[in-house]
Amino acid sequence: MSPQIELKGKYTIYNDANEINEPVNFLLSIGGDGTLLDTITAVGDSKLPIVGLNTGRMGFLAYNAKDEISSMLDKLQNGEYKLQRRSLLCAETKGNLFGDFNFALNELTIHKKDSSSMMTVNTYIDGECLNSYWSDGLIIATPTGSTAYSLSCGGPIVLPGSKNFIINPIAPHNLTARPVVIPDNVKIKLKVEGRDPEFLATLDSRTVTISNSSEIHVKKAPFYINLVQFESQNFLNTLRKKMHWGNDVRN
Numbered sequence: 001m002s003p004q005i006e007l008k009g010k011y012t013i014y015n016d017a018n019e020i021n022e023p024v025n026f027l028l029s030i031g032g033d034g035t036l037l038d039t040i041t042a043v044g045d046s047k048l049p050i051v052g053l054n055t056g057r058m059g060f061l062a063y064n065a066k067d068e069i070s071s072m073l074d075k076l077q078n079g080e081y082k083l084q085r086r087s088l089l090c091a092e093t094k095g096n097l098f099g100d101f102n103f104a105l106n107e108l109t110i111h112k113k114d115s116s117s118m119m120t121v122n123t124y125i126d127g128e129c130l131n132s133y134w135s136d137g138l139i140i141a142t143p144t145g146s147t148a149y150s151l152s153c154g155g156p157i158v159l160p161g162s163k164n165f166i167i168n169p170i171a172p173h174n175l176t177a178r179p180v181v182i183p184d185n186v187k188i189k190l191k192v193e194g195r196d197p198e199f200l201a202t203l204d205s206r207t208v209t210i211s212n213s214s215e216i217h218v219k220k221a222p223f224y225i226n227l228v229q230f231e232s233q234n235f236l237n238t239l240r241k242k243m244h245w246g247n248d249v250r251n
Contacts, residue, residue, distance in 0.1 A: 024048060026076060026228065032056020033148075037204045040088075041101045045223035049083055051076065052227070060147050060242060061105075063233050072230070081228050086144050086160055087184060088221035097201070097208045103221045104203040106145030110192060110216070111137030111170060111200050113209070118173060119194035126186050130167070133177060137170040140188060140218050147239075155179040160235055165218075188218040 014020055027043060029036040030053045039050055052062030053069060064072050075081055090103040110121055121138040123130045141150040146158040146166055155168040156179060165188070168179040182188075192199055192214045201210045210216070240246060 026051050033061045036061045040105050049226040049228045075230050081230050083226045084229050086225045090221040092217040106148045106204050107139050107141040109139050109202040113198050113200050115196045117195045122191040124189040133169045135169040135172040139168040141166040184220045190216040
C-alpha cells in the first residue's frame with residue numbers, strides 16, 4: 001500500500017483560485033506533469049511559485065520524488081530554493097473559445113476529430129506564409145513543451161529559457177515538412193481547412209471543437225509561470241535522468 005500524506009491541524013479547502021483571500025506562498029502540485037499543467041489555470045498571472053511533487057512517471061516539470069517531501073518542505077521553509085521562469089503561449093479565436101484560460105505552458109495542438117482524412121493548416125508568421133501543412137495536425141510548442149507531445153512527433157528539445165516556439169506537424173504527408181524553431185516574439189496565424197466540418201484544438205489538457213476554416217492566432221503570453229527548483233536540480237540533469245542518456249543498456 002502506498003504511503004499516505006496526513007494533514008494535521010485546521011486547513012481550508014478551495015475550489016477556485018479566486019476564492020483564496022489569505023496570503024499563499026506556494027502551490028504544491030502532487031501528481032505527474034499533467035497534474036502540474038492543470039495547476040496553471042489556478043495560478044494564472046499571479047506569479048505564485050509552483051512546487052511539483054512527482055507521483056507520476058516522467059517528471060520533467062514535477063521534479064521532486066515522493067520520498068523527498070520532508071526535505072523539500074524544510075528547504076521551502078528555509079528559503080533554500082530558486083525560481084525558474086517558464087514562458088507560455090496564448091491562443092485567440094473568434095468567439096473566445098478557450099474563455100479566460102486561453103494560455104498553455106506546453107503547447108497548442110490542432111488535430112483531427114474523428115476521421116481518417118488529413119487536414120490542412122495554413123501557417124503564417126507575422127503575416128508571411130510559412131507553409132500549408134497537409135497532415136494529421138500541427139503543434140505549436142513552447143520550450144517547456146519541447147519535451148512533451150512535440151518530442152514524440154520528432155521535434156527538437158529546446159532549453160526552457162530559449163525564447164522560442166516550435167512549429168511541428170503531426171504525421172505530415174510531405175516528408176520534407178520538418179519542425180521549425182522560431183522566435184517567440186512573433187505572431188502566428190493558423191487557418192484550418194479540410195473535408196471534415198470540425199476539428200479539435202487543445203491547449204495543454206483543455207480541448208475545444210473548432211469549425212472548418214477557423215483561424216487561431218498564437219503569441220507569447222504576457223506573463224510567466226514560476227517553478228520552484230532546489231539545489232542540484234536543473235533541466236540538463238533532468239534530461240539525462242529521464243532520457244537515460246549516458247546509460248549503457250547492456251549493463
